[in-house]
């Protein structure tokens with residue numbers, strides 16, 4: 524194949540590049556000089572393009588076009604490449620550009636989730652309306668940095684004062700367990716697959732249970748949700764049908780809001796499941812999420828479906844390869 528698979532060296536690049544090589548593609552990693560050693564060490568990249576700053580990603584666009592590269596985007600693209608630069612890339616990307624603004628704009632995302640008839644936590648429009656425990660979130664605070672809790676207007680105002688920023692969303696705090704469900708929607712077959720599931724390891728909220736409450740009160744810890752790792756999980760089997768239906772509704776609504784191609788490729792529903800077995804969706808990611816890294820080379824779900832080890836990274840390469848073979852690249856690239 525003359526096409527090469529390229530991505531930024533961070534987030535989920537190891538499995539994207541490994542999966543591409545397993546399917547017979549040559550691979551390119553775009554990385555900082557410091558991170559290059561990771562991709563050397565694991566032997567997943569055939570070519571290295573070094574960039575000091577990922578914000579300058581657009582400066583290597585022409586070179587990637589010349590290399591016949593296809594970019595597989597992941598969380599570092601959202602975090603470091605501006606939307607204007609990303610939208611204007613000439614190098615084809617695997618994933619819908621039109622759906623991205625429905626992911627990154629939290630108000631639009633909410634509209635998309637509601638159009639998909641998914642259960643979402645209540646949002647409070649004004650701090651005066653807070654009548655239950657809430658989690659207060661910031662624009663662009665990806666990874667949960669700076670979120671705080673507030674049970675009432677007074678706590679809300681104290682939190683805002685402490686952070687010195689103006690928050691965007693005051694959201695009902697759902698008491699339950701998190702499940703991040705990873706999916707893949709094939710534009711070639713129209714099928715949505717469950718790939719794997721993880722829960723995040725967030726510091727310091729995941730460590731609070733290790734300190735007795737009595738001492739927590741003494742040392743005044745503010746819970747924080749910064750993600751630093753991921754743990755694999757599987758779901759009670761009788762809940763899988765609902766998980767699939769939720770994703771199917773999300774894909775079908777995406778075609779109404781973002782054009783006929785809609786959402787395709789890997790995506791994730793971040794859910795919290797309550798003791799009543801109600802699944803609340805707190806966020807959608809319209810691309811590969813890093814929780815899939817816990818499933819190299821495969822997951823319990825992909826092991827059931829495929830006769831070879833298939834990670835989400837490899838599933839992406841399989842889709843691109845099939846599109847090349849069927850002369851349908853236009854259906855899976857933006």
Ligand code: AMP
Nearest residue numbers: 533534598599602665666750752813814
């Ligand atoms: P990085 O390249 O590691 O800075 O990550 C890019 C973006 O993806 C950041 O917004 C991170 O918060 C997010 N991210 C990175 N790793 C993970 C992970 N293991 N789980 C969830 N989100 C992640």
Ligand code: AMP
Nearest residue numbers: 644658666667694695696697748805806
């Ligand atoms: P987010 O940035 O929306 O992905 O949220 C980061 C983390 O905050 C999640 O992984 C959850 O642990 C927590 N979280 C966010 N929203 C809620 C909610 N409505 N109820 C309970 N926990 C939440």
